[in-house]
Amino acid sequence: MQMERAGLFPRWAARLAVAMSVAWLANAVLHRLFSGRFWLWVLPDLAPPPVYMVVPLALLAAAAVGLFRGPRRWAMAVAGTAVVALILGFGQAGLNPRALAVSGRAPAGALHIVSWNTEYWDQTDDPAHFYRYLTAQHADVYLLQEYLNWVNNGPQPVDDLTRLRKEFPGYQMAISGELVTLSRYPIIATPPIATAWPVDSSWYSQFQARKVLRTDLDVGGHTLSVYNVHIPVQLGQGGLLDTSFYRDVHTRVRHRTAEFSALRRDVAANHNPKLIAGDFNTTPSMGDVSWFRSHLSDAVRADGSLYPASWPAFGPTVWRLDWAFTTGLHTYRYDFRSPEGMSDHRAQDLWLSLRSDPGQKGRT
Structure with a gap:
């Protein structure tokens, strides 16, 4: 049986985090496919570049420190999608390593x-x-x-x-x-x-x-x-x-x-x-x-x-x-x-x- 873990926020926050992580990963994939190729993508393109680092890092941090209650697989899903989005978005974040x-x-x-x-x-x-x-x-x-x-x-x-x-x-x-x-x-x-x-x-x-x-x-x-x-x-x-x-x-x-x-x-x-x-x-x-x-x-x-x-x-x-x-x-x-x-x-x-x-x- 999947154990539920304790956290600072209720279970609905875990569901929301999972939905946000999936949505952001989809955005990162679509951005790679459409930016510079599909004219209407210029609208989401206007977002400040740091969001491609800040959003997945925030989701990853929430999953890592257990800020929400819910089955452990939910936290793993959030962490996994956040890591993939982070990899996809690193080059678009405007950082100068x-x-x-x-x-x-x-x-x-x-x-x-x-x-x-x-x-x-x-x-x-x-x-x-x-x-x-x-x-x-x-x-x-x-x-x-x-x-x-x-x-x-x-x-x-x-x-x-x-x-x-x-x-x-x-x-x-x-x-x-x-x-x-x-x-x-x-x-x-x-x-x-x-x-x-x-x-x-x-x-x-x-x-x-x-x-x-x-x-x-x-x-x-x-x-x-x-x-x-x-x-x-x-x-x-x-x-x-x-x-x-x-x-x-x-x-x-x-x-x-x-x-x-x-x-x-x-x-x-x-x-x-x-x-x-x-x-x-x-x-x-x-x-x-x-x-x-x-x-x-x-x-x-x-x-x-x-x-x-x-x-x-x-x-x-x-x-x-x-x-x-x-x-x-x-x-x-x-x-x-x-x-x-x-x-x-x-x-x-x-x-x-x-x-x-x-x-x-x-x-x-």
């Missing part, structure tokens, strides 16, 4: 890269503060997103070229729609990336279609390809009971999928050392970045934080939406920097070198 081994030191001569979603440039900021923040980074290359203002629920172009040239003398500049790349190194080419939308010479067309700006830089006689990325968000406005909301989500996901596909194709065909960085509007739990994580090196390997996150910059920062991937490069340091109240995104700060540099060793 390499953090404890990070030295955080970069050698002299390392390239300094800053990537930042500015949140509508300096529209609501003191321009002096905005440019003081940028120039204080002393970066060799800046990858900036949202070079625009937002007026009457729509994007509007800005013209800050005079100020940019004044603040960054000696830098070369490439601009496409809302994307700005500034470089101390010569820009030798700006190969176009395939677009998901029809594109013409108008600013709005460039804004809509050009979500990746590639610049090839001459770094000490070597060509480094730098991709400035801003993948569109998944959600617009509207409620869950509004059919137009789902049509909008479907359109946005198609746009995102096309952008990711075009970027993957260009990266795969490009044999130069590469840095791909920017606002991906994608978390570690989303399947959209699976290809990049498996084929390239995530710069987070050089981050000393156990849970690196970039959004929102104010309050609890629980989502990593900003990414940096490399190949043919060694990353020494990677951090998320405070935007000093000027953006909802933290800035990505990288120090790296070409692997072909004399004396530089290590994994890309």
Whole structure:
């Protein structure tokens, strides 16, 4: 006869725990199957990545310490399903287990890269503060997103070229729609990336279609390809009971999928050392970045934080939406920097070198 064990909570709590553990395991399996493949899964994808660790750990702890009464097989069922869900969800939780081994030191001569979603440039900021923040980074290359203002629920172009040239003398500049790349190194080419939308010479067309700006830089006689990325968000406005909301989500996901596909194709065909960085509007739990994580090196390997996150910059920062991937490069340091109240995104700060540099060793 199956023995019932004592616990702090009644038997119904055991039944509830079993149901929750089975439901969460089903969610973990469906997430693996559908994330990045089925457009409607973007809604459950929005959950903070730590839930893929916190929920199964909580269920496992409840089963292990006997918080509820009921047959022992119920506790074993909870523990077993929680362990499987934990294994399935570990890679989606956003944790950085390499953090404890990070030295955080970069050698002299390392390239300094800053990537930042500015949140509508300096529209609501003191321009002096905005440019003081940028120039204080002393970066060799800046990858900036949202070079625009937002007026009457729509994007509007800005013209800050005079100020940019004044603040960054000696830098070369490439601009496409809302994307700005500034470089101390010569820009030798700006190969176009395939677009998901029809594109013409108008600013709005460039804004809509050009979500990746590639610049090839001459770094000490070597060509480094730098991709400035801003993948569109998944959600617009509207409620869950509004059919137009789902049509909008479907359109946005198609746009995102096309952008990711075009970027993957260009990266795969490009044999130069590469840095791909920017606002991906994608978390570690989303399947959209699976290809990049498996084929390239995530710069987070050089981050000393156990849970690196970039959004929102104010309050609890629980989502990593900003990414940096490399190949043919060694990353020494990677951090998320405070935007000093000027953006909802933290800035990505990288120090790296070409692997072909004399004396530089290590994994890309």
